[in-house]
Amino acid sequence: xxxASAAARLSARRHxxxxxxxxxxxxxxxxxxxxxxxxxxVFCKKGYEGASMRDLSRxxxxxxxxxxxxxxxxxxxxxxxxxxxxxxxxQRLKARLEGVSDTEERIRIFILNHLEYFLANQAxxxxxxxxxxxxxxxxxxxxxxxxxxxxxxxxxxLDELKRARALQFSTRIAVLSLxxxxxxxxxxxxxxxxxxxxxxxxxxxxxxxxxxTAGGRTRK
Amino acid sequence: xxxASAAARLSARRHxxxxxxxxxxxxxxxxxxxxxxxxxxVFCKKGYEGASMRDLSRxxxxxxxxxxxxxxxxxxxxxxxxxxxxxxxxQRLKARLEGVSDTEERIRIFILNHLEYFLANQAxxxxxxxxxxxxxxxxxxxxxxxxxxxxxxxxxxLDELKRARALQFSTRIAVLSLxxxxxxxxxxxxxxxxxxxxxxxxxxxxxxxxxxTAGGRTRK
DNA sequence: ACTAGGTTCGAACGAACGTTCGAATTATCG
DNA sequence: CGATAATTCGAACGTTCGTTCGAACCTAGT
Numbered sequence: 001x002x003x004a005s006a007a008a009r010l011s012a013r014r015h016x017x018x019x020x021x022x023x024x025x026x027x028x029x030x031x032x033x034x035x036x037x038x039x040x041x042v043f044c045k046k047g048y049e050g051a052s053m054r055d056l057s058r059x060x061x062x063x064x065x066x067x068x069x070x071x072x073x074x075x076x077x078x079x080x081x082x083x084x085x086x087x088x089x090x091q092r093l094k095a096r097l098e099g100v101s102d103t104e105e106r107i108r109i110f111i112l113n114h115l116e117y118f119l120a121n122q123a124x125x126x127x128x129x130x131x132x133x134x135x136x137x138x139x140x141x142x143x144x145x146x147x148x149x150x151x152x153x154x155x156x157x158l159d160e161l162k163r164a165r166a167l168q169f170s171t172r173i174a175v176l177s178l179x180x181x182x183x184x185x186x187x188x189x190x191x192x193x194x195x196x197x198x199x200x201x202x203x204x205x206x207x208x209x210x211x212x213t214a215g216g217r218t219r220k
Numbered sequence: 221x222x223x224a225s226a227a228a229r230l231s232a233r234r235h236x237x238x239x240x241x242x243x244x245x246x247x248x249x250x251x252x253x254x255x256x257x258x259x260x261x262v263f264c265k266k267g268y269e270g271a272s273m274r275d276l277s278r279x280x281x282x283x284x285x286x287x288x289x290x291x292x293x294x295x296x297x298x299x300x301x302x303x304x305x306x307x308x309x310x311q312r313l314k315a316r317l318e319g320v321s322d323t324e325e326r327i328r329i330f331i332l333n334h335l336e337y338f339l340a341n342q343a344x345x346x347x348x349x350x351x352x353x354x355x356x357x358x359x360x361x362x363x364x365x366x367x368x369x370x371x372x373x374x375x376x377x378l379d380e381l382k383r384a385r386a387l388q389f390s391t392r393i394a395v396l397s398l399x400x401x402x403x404x405x406x407x408x409x410x411x412x413x414x415x416x417x418x419x420x421x422x423x424x425x426x427x428x429x430x431x432x433t434a435g436g437r438t439r440k
Numbered sequence: 441a442c443t444a445g446g447t448t449c450g451a452a453c454g455a456a457c458g459t460t461c462g463a464a465t466t467a468t469c470g
Numbered sequence: 471c472g473a474t475a476a477t478t479c480g481a482a483c484g485t486t487c488g489t490t491c492g493a494a495c496c497t498a499g500t
């Protein structure tokens with residue numbers, strides 16, 4: 001009771017659940033973004049459970065208690081990171097698909113968008129891929145909804161291809177195989193050895209599209 | 221000092237580092253295997269860091285202290301699980317490849333072996349895939365060595381295919397894409413919805429082999 | 441300069457963590 | 471059965487965990 005009323009007295013900004021109105025990013029917004037960036041790096045390196053609030057405090061140069069001014073729990077911090085990352089990648093994809101009508105080109109755009117964002121934000125995407133199941137019911141379902149939307153876009157693209165070329169394959173398995181190829185990247189990509197996103201997207205696009213498009217079986 | 225001499229007095233069996241001589245599995249071996257199975261399930265469900273020794277104690281029906289009779293640390297327990305799982309899958313692969321000379325068939329065997337073992341031991345393989353980086357230098361390097369051997373076998377198979385058919389593609393990216401397709405399975409496979417290992421291996425084999433084999437680019 | 445509110449921090453909370461130890465229990469075998 | 475070794479356990483160790491609280495600091499507006 002006492003703590004509830006005390007919480008009610010808190011600034012309306014603390015732990016707000018909705019983004020503020022558009023405009024110049026406030027001090028609060030900038031600091032929160034910084035913290036999210038540092039936290040992403042730490043989660044990437046040590047995993048969500050393995051990273052302690054004290055690790056995050058050290059990485060972001062803010063006191064342990066100070067962090068709680070920006071988010072109310074470690075779990076919500078992970079939620080903020082995942083939500084932001086996923087929302088951004090979906091937004092970019094939609095913008096890039098706009099106006100492109102060729103089916104195969106649209107699939108190549110999907111792959112390129114995914115890999116480009118993946119490699120440019122490796123830490124965030126690893127946290128997204130690797131810590132996909134740790135969010136509990138409340139937070140988890142919201143991220144899962146964005147994930148489902150992203151997945152459905154890819155299903156739509158492949159169904160389009162199937163119809164246009166009268167192909168036969170399991171869309172579900174094709175989509176999930178494609179995601180596997182792309183998401184696995186976080187386990188092996190080395191910027192000093194491996195090519196850039198465009199090359200990788202080209203190669204993976206070749207393998208995947210030929211594999212899904214080509215005529216009969218290769219089996220004897 | 222005192223503790224060191226005390227440790228020296230312990231049974232030679234405790235925390236032994238080498239497998240015992242062949243023969244009927246002793247009580248010790250059977251109990252250890254049980255614990256490993258239960259621990260695998262818990263690691264799979266909660267992650268390595270997220271699973272506490274008390275969770276493992278509850279799952280295996282043995283007291284917290286009792287567990288330490290079978291392994292000296294939580295990290296070594298993970299090592300035992302990973303080592304055993306990886307060793308088994310490599311052994312089975314070698315046995316299945318023996319005597320098969322057709323290049324494409326050998327690749328299909330690789331895929332089938334991987335997926336069959338993956339689906340039959342989902343928990344263990346998830347722990348293998350998902351907790352690949354948490355083992356520290358001592359334990360990690362030994363598991364990494366088996367992993368490298370497994371990886372090299374796959375590289376060998378693909379190089380064989382490239383030479384036999386005079387193909388041009390990056391072996392590294394092809395192999396890692398294939399591993400991505402296969403390993404990602406632990407994030408989506410649902411035994412009530414999805415086909416069995418043989419069907420999945422067939423479909424993935426088709427996509428991958430056609431993708432890697434087929435002639436020119438599909439790009440315009 | 442004064443005030444009000446936004447921001448940060450040191451110190452501490454209880455809970456849970458991995459691990460240890462010596463005693464108690466159970467199996468093995470002469 | 472008695473003795474020796476293998477196995478199990480309750481209780482506790484010291485540490486670290488996520489989180490909270492009230493006071494202090496800083497900044498903007500008057």
